[in-house]
Amino acid sequence: MTKKWNVEVKVNGRVKRAEVEPRLLLVHLLRDEFNLTGTHIGCDTSQCGACTVMMDGKAVKSCTVLAVQADGAEIQTVEGLGTVDQLHPIQAGFWEKHGLQCGFCTPGIMMAVNGLLQDNLNPSEAEIRDALDGVICRCTGYQFIVKAVQQAAETIRNSQQQSQVVPAEGGSV
Amino acid sequence: MIPVSFDYVRAASIPEAIQLLKNSNGEGKLIAGGHSLVPLMKFRLSNPGTLIDISDVNEMKGVGIVGSRLVVGALTTHAEVAEDTAVLAHLPVLAEAAKQIGDMQVRNKGTVGGNIAHADPSADLPAVALALDAVVHLTGEDGEEKVPIQEFLLGPFITSLPETSVVTAISFAVPPAGTQSTYLKYFHPASGYAVVGVCAVGGKTAEGLVNHVRIGITGAGDCAFRTEQAEKFLFGKPATLENIKQAASLAAADGDMGEDLFASSEYRAHLCKVYTERALRKVLG
Numbered sequence: 001m002t003k004k005w006n007v008e009v010k011v012n013g014r015v016k017r018a019e020v021e022p023r024l025l026l027v028h029l030l031r032d033e034f035n036l037t038g039t040h041i042g043c044d045t046s047q048c049g050a051c052t053v054m055m056d057g058k059a060v061k062s063c064t065v066l067a068v069q070a071d072g073a074e075i076q077t078v079e080g081l082g083t084v085d086q087l088h089p090i091q092a093g094f095w096e097k098h099g100l101q102c103g104f105c106t107p108g109i110m111m112a113v114n115g116l117l118q119d120n121l122n123p124s125e126a127e128i129r130d131a132l133d134g135v136i137c138r139c140t141g142y143q144f145i146v147k148a149v150q151q152a153a154e155t156i157r158n159s160q161q162q163s164q165v166v167p168a169e170g171g172s173v
Numbered sequence: 174m175i176p177v178s179f180d181y182v183r184a185a186s187i188p189e190a191i192q193l194l195k196n197s198n199g200e201g202k203l204i205a206g207g208h209s210l211v212p213l214m215k216f217r218l219s220n221p222g223t224l225i226d227i228s229d230v231n232e233m234k235g236v237g238i239v240g241s242r243l244v245v246g247a248l249t250t251h252a253e254v255a256e257d258t259a260v261l262a263h264l265p266v267l268a269e270a271a272k273q274i275g276d277m278q279v280r281n282k283g284t285v286g287g288n289i290a291h292a293d294p295s296a297d298l299p300a301v302a303l304a305l306d307a308v309v310h311l312t313g314e315d316g317e318e319k320v321p322i323q324e325f326l327l328g329p330f331i332t333s334l335p336e337t338s339v340v341t342a343i344s345f346a347v348p349p350a351g352t353q354s355t356y357l358k359y360f361h362p363a364s365g366y367a368v369v370g371v372c373a374v375g376g377k378t379a380e381g382l383v384n385h386v387r388i389g390i391t392g393a394g395d396c397a398f399r400t401e402q403a404e405k406f407l408f409g410k411p412a413t414l415e416n417i418k419q420a421a422s423l424a425a426a427d428g429d430m431g432e433d434l435f436a437s438s439e440y441r442a443h444l445c446k447v448y449t450e451r452a453l454r455k456v457l458g
Binding site: 002003005021022023025044045046047049052058059060061064065066068069112115116130131133134135 | 174175176177178179180181204207208211212214215224226228252275276277278279281282364365
C-alpha cells in the first residue's frame with residue numbers, strides 16, 4: 001500500500017492541509033479536496049492550460065504537477081484574483097473587452113496572463129501572444145483576449161501611477 | 174488521467190538521491206519539474222515504483238562559468254536559463270533555445286537536467302548541447318563522471334545514464350570569440366515540439382574562411398545528431414553562399430530521418446537542409 005503524504009499549501013492566502021496519495025494531481029487537490037472548482041481540467045495533457053494556477057509566483061499547469069510537489073507552496077487560483085463585486089483588473093479587462101465566449105478556458109487564461117503581467121506591465125502584442133502560447137481558446141480567435149490583456153495592463157499601470165502620485169499630493173513625501 | 178500508484182520520497186542531497194535510487198531496485202525514477210515524466214506517467218507509459226523528488230537539492234541549481242565552460246545546474250528551469258545574466262552574456266544561443274521550449278508554464282517548471290536525461294528525440298536542448306560540445310555531469314555510486322553529450326544520448330528516450338546515477342549539471346563550451354550562434358526550429362503546429370531544430374555555431378577568419386563550425390540537429394529522427402559531414406565540408410572553406418548551400422545539402426546525412434503522420438522522412442531531410450542553410454547564413458553571413 002502506497003504511503004500517503006500530508007501536504008500543506010497556502011491557497012489564495014489561506015493555509016490548507018490534506019492527506020493525499022502521491023499520484024494525486026494538484027488540479028484534483030484544488031478541485032476535489034479544497035472545492036476550488038474555478039480551476040478547470042481541459043486536455044489533461046499539459047497542452048490547453050485551462051488548469052493554469054500560480055505556484056510560488058509562477059504560472060504552472062496544475063494537471064502536470066503532483067500535489068506532493070506543491071507541498072509547502074503558495075498557490076493562487078482564479079478564486080484568488082478578485083470577487084464579483086470587485087473584479088481584478090484582469091477579470092475587468094476580459095469583461096469589458098469580451099475576452100471570452102463559452103468561458104471554459106478563461107480561468108486558466110487569466111492566470112497565465114497574471115503570470116505575464118507580474119513580470120511585464122507593458123507587454124507588446126507579440127509578448128502577449130507568446131504568453132498565451134500555453135493556453136488554448138477554441139471560441140474567440142484570441143483577438144479579444146489580446147485586447148483584454150492590453151486593457152488589464154493599462155488599468156494596472158494607471159492604478160500604480162495613481163498610488164505613486166497620492167503621497168506627493170498629500171505632501172507626505 | 175491518473176498515474177499508477179507509486180511511492181514518493183524526497184532527497185535532500187545528491188548522496189541521498191543515489192541511496193534512494195539504490196534502495197528502489199531499479200524501480201525508482203528521479204523527479205524535479207516533472208514536466209517530461211508526469212505526462213508519461215499519466216498515460217501510463219512510464220510506471221515507476223518509487224518517485225524520488227530531488228527538487229530541493231540546492232547544489233544542483235543555478236548557472237556559473239568554470240574556465241571556458243558554462244555550467245548549468247540540472248535543476249535550473251528553462252525560464253531561469255532564458256533570463257540568466259551569465260547565459261545571456263556568454264551563451265545567448267542557450268537562452269534563445271530555452272525560450273522556444275514548450276510554453277511559459279512548461280518553462281517555469283521544466284528543468285535542463287530533466288530535459289537532457291529524458292532524451293526526447295524532439296526536445297530542443299540536445300541540438301544546442303551537440304553544437305556546444307556539452308558534457309553531462311553525473312554523480313553515482315562510484316563518484317563523479319563527465320560524459321560527452323554524444324555518448325550520453327543513445328536513442329529515443331534512451332541514455333547511457335546508469336540506474337543509480339544522478340545528472341547534476343550540464344556544461345556547455347563557450348564558443349571562441351568572434352563566433353555567432355543560433356537555434357532555429359520548425360515548430361510542430363500542434364505540440365510545439367521541434368519537427369526539426371538546428372543549432373549552428375560558426376566563425377570565420379578575417380579573410381572569410383570558416384574556422385569554426387558546429388551544427389546539431391534535433392527532431393528529425395530517433396536521436397539528435399551532429400552534422401559531421403556538413404561541418405567537414407565547410408571547415409576551412411570561404412563562407413560563401415554557395416559553400417553554405419552545399420554544406421546544408423549534407424545536413425541530413427549523419428542522422429536517421431524519422432517518419433510519422435505529420436512529416437515523412439523525405440520532408441524531414443528537406444527541413445534539415447533548409448534550416449541548416451538558414452542557420453549557417455545567420456551565423457556566417
